[in-house]
Amino acid sequence: MQKYILKGLCCAGCASKIEKLLKEQGYPSAVINMATSELILDEKEIDLEKITKIVTSIEPGVIVSPKQSEIKITNEIDYKELKKIVISSVFFILGIFSSYFGYSLSIQLLFFIVSYILVGQKVLKKTFQNIKRLDFFDENFLMSIATIGAFLIGEYPEGVAVMLFYSIGEFFQNIAVTRSRNSIKSLVSIKAEYANVLENGETIKVKPENVQIGQTIIIKPGEKVPIDGIVLNGKSSLDTSALTGESTPKSINRGEEVLSGMINLSGLLTVQTTKNFSDSAVSKILNLVESASINKTKTEKFITKFGKVYTPIIVFIAVLLAVVPPIIFNEPFIPWFYKALILLVISCPCALVLSIPLGYFAGIGRLAKEGILVKGSNYIDVLSKTTYVSFDKTGTLTEGKFKVTKVVSKNEFSGKKLLEIAKMVECNSNHPIAKTIMDFGTISCKTSLDDFEEFSEVLGKGIISRINGSEIIAGNEKLMEEKNINFEKLDVYETAVHFAVDGVYAGYILISDKLKKDSKETVLELKKLGIKKVSMLTGDKKDIAEKIASELNLDEYYSDLLPEDKVKIIEEIEANKSKKETIAFVGEGINDAPVIARADVGISMGTLGSDAAIETADVVIMNDKPSKLIPAIKISKRTQNIAFQNIFVILIVKIAFISLGIFGETTMWQAVFADVGVALLSVLNAVRILK
Template sequence: MKKRLWRIIVSSIVFIAALLIKVDIEWLNLALFIMSYVIVGGNVVLSAIKNISRGQVFDENFLMSIATIGAFLIGEYPEGVAVMLFYEVGELFQSYAVDKSRRSIASLMDIRPDYANVKHGEELIKTDPDEVKIGDIIVVKAGEKIPLDGKVIDGNSMVDTSALTGESVPREIGVGDELLSGCININGVITAEVTKEFGESTVTRILDLVENASSKKSKSEQFITKFARYYTPIVVIIAALLAIVPPLVISGATFSDWIYRALAFLVVSCPCALVISIPLSFFGGIGGASKSGILVKGSNYLEALAQTEIVVFDKTGTLTKGVFNVQEIHAEGISKDELLELTAYAESYSNHPISLSLKRAYSKDINNERISDVEEISGHGVKAKVDGKKVSAGNFRLMEKMDIPYYEDEPVGTIVHVAVDNVYAGYIVIADEVKADSAQAIKDLKAANIKQTVMLTGDTKNVGTKVAKDLGLDQVYTELLPGDKVDKLEELFTQKSAKGKLAFVGDGINDAPVLARADIGIAMGGLGSDAAIEAADIVIMTDEPSKIATAIKISQKTLRIARQNIGFSLVVKAVVLVLSAMGISTLWEAVFADVGVTVIAVINSFRALNFKNA
């Protein structure tokens, strides 16, 4: 891009010099124009020649080359250089919208484990995960990444699965449970038997999914390339017929006169209004989107967004805040404040996410002198004396172990049951919180004629179903791993029309494969993982789901402006071409009309920057 900019600057300086320096030596003046032309248009002509050798004749490079060289042949040197300069300026604007996101998925390497603790007798040996075999016994200590898929044979712990499922709530695992690579062991020591080699493990599959999904995703052709495929051969054929046919059939017509008209026709036919205004329209749309906190990584994605029919969401961190907070307090026999206080004190010595949520909700300083006899029961909960009262806080297993009747019709979320002096005192619901604008986002999308809204989540069925129902989503699929999400996405692709697009919105490492596979991948950039942001085509920098509808409106407005420019340019150009072919208008009149159309189209393009009226 820097090279193109420098070529434009240097060529412009030489071009201005050629216009200003008045000399009698014609060849010197011509040499300056040729120098300016070669500097700015040499690559375009070279590309045209290379494409012709490959059988790709009619593209915009060929059209620009033949039109500008034609201008030189009929002595209109300034026009030849000016048209090429305009073209390169348009291409420079377009280059800002080039997709840069898919070159690297380095961020995903954060979930790749560096080693595995393989047990040989009583000794633990650090081993490369690639060298561990099925059936080997591995030990995962607190804070370590789980290196391979396996089955727990000893130990209990809480496991952070957010790298795989995107869920903020840790999962409890024990003997007999499956262990997935890429997760982080939070507190206990786990011994597991390896069930899959590293090449087949979950973490490796995620990396492969991103790479493969990117290759499946078709790239939108640039409009000007598609346009030139039809426009260029038509213009060239008409120009050739204009040069050859009239002298043969019209009495008194000369080849020199009609060849001049044909070349003038080619110069006029140059679509500079299109090659400048179209990229500018999209550049304006991208600029308008960025003002609204929406980063669009390419004009092709902005174009595709306007054709979206299905929007698929991740849940945690996308529609919800991804923060584990106290949502409900149900007390029996004591006040809600007292229930929260006793529970927060009982859990105060733990760094478990549930404990942190309780302490955050309590929001007061903990006086450790009030606490005694703290006992943590792995996989169940905690017991402690608070102000002399025996407080037991944990899951339903703790209540069953203590033979205390509890509220069994559990609401959605993680439930902390509490007993005081062996009497059930109520329960506290801890769950993720839906973002303030999520419901509005779904309404806005439906108002924007989105046919289907879907949620894919790694969370449990009851949680996912409740969130989907509350927000008014059309479909929900729960308990999905990254590979499952890609499979569901493939199913959803069959439900859209041939021209329709599918957008996926996510924020975690686990979403990267789906973001890469979707027609348009949209990442929540404020709190989203680097891997998701890299894999996405559009990034919502403010983390607001409602901005998705805004982005769609901006894309629709941008396309309207681009189509206005196309229609206006083609109509005016058609009139001027007819007049030029008839010899009624002079070349400079035609040039003036063409430049005027370009200026009007460019001014219209800047409307795309005004995102408020999208």
């Protein structure tokens, strides 16, 4: 995937045309992210010169350049455009007052024409180019017809004023949009500018992109971590807020992992890099945030389609308004023609087409600041409508930091022998319970990969293996029953892992877990937000699930579930909900991949640096706190509310001025002020999401 910056592109209608033309000219994957002024292409062979030619044929002056990995803050003011507006305004004022100084009508007209050409040449040129391509129904066409029409009926001041005020409005709107983009970009501006690479006893500053895996870097107090790595020497406190949204510093010691984007607060750290910059935490976050607005909401898709059919309809209505009443009612043509021009001026769709995507992108940026990454603005809408929330238990509601509480051997097996067997079978598993058993006691694993004749993990049940000719089974009661093992059934709250060797029961190990500090508060806050049901889906047995459900005051719990059973539960909830309601499932992201994929919105927690979790989930919470679900829903609701506010206000203002224009109660001046004003207000309103 290649990304290109389209510097100077602020016209949403033009972006749509560029995208369409690129697809026709051999780039079917072309997508323009208007919120970030980015062109995204997925083709292998890309001709930058050809792309630039296509872009500038629709929007002259736009600079196309390959996107760098860092997020750059762009200049807010186009001084060249400002200069044109100032000079045009001077000529406009001269034209207005020329009659008072005794100048002839021809001199007055000359002042108006110069003023008009200065600010209108860009609009007229675009209109002419679009007409040649037979794709001309846009805001440029509306402004061109309206202002030329004003000149034709002798309303020179109004014709110039409309174009001048439209240009002024576009100028301030572009400033507002650029400022908004910069505000959003600054939220996720977490990349380090350089890395201190240690070579031959000396440190040299290089770009993070140029640092190789295995190189040693020095991170001084106050500096950002440039690349993921392991601490070789030193200890410090790190500010992880840019990644997780957490303000509490994290203590880091030798041997621990640091992630790019964290800020070193105190000590000097020597770090060995473990990833290339392109695979680091910062790159994952930036790519996710910047690509998120490609997956558009239904509202955004509707506005885009609406903009394409809206302008032709308005032009058709304006023609009818100019022609039909004079013919039917035998009235003068000029007044109705003037009303039609007002209709064209007020009907520009820019405010809608620009402010809605910008608002959703602001929501994406605000969520990222909280350590919540969404894969598309469409998931903001889904989150805002969440009515059912289901949690996985282990590692989501509980800490997932297991502790062995009891080792009980059976038959001829001793406790020491049971632990040896347990470590033999668990040493090749990455499951948290397996790691807990491996870390318990002083007995080490004495098997190598060559000793294993068979090894398979049975999802939701345990492990079946054959080591040096012996079949060793480790797992829960279901696996023991399937293998016809005569085992001891337990009535305990802990998780029990049973073991059998060649069909003989060897005993069990009890493992405990505890609830996260914010789990209970999360359930309470979800209910305050209007969530109908908060449930828990777990593979643990009923006694454990019932105890946790009671402590957390959950509405429902489901126990003894395999991964496929969790999917069935979500499907049952799906069948009983309305179309407007949505289901969110919150899990670890790796073991819960099927159910995360099946829910309306799958949320993965505590997945900082995990590729698999980021691939699977729709929403990624970058720390392990379930309470982050609360701001995720609140920000999503606020984002959607502001989008609807903008749609409502824009349509009300336009309908009001169209009505006033038809009844002759407004002028073209007032119409252009209303159009520009509501566009500016909608952009500024969209940026409120950031606060």
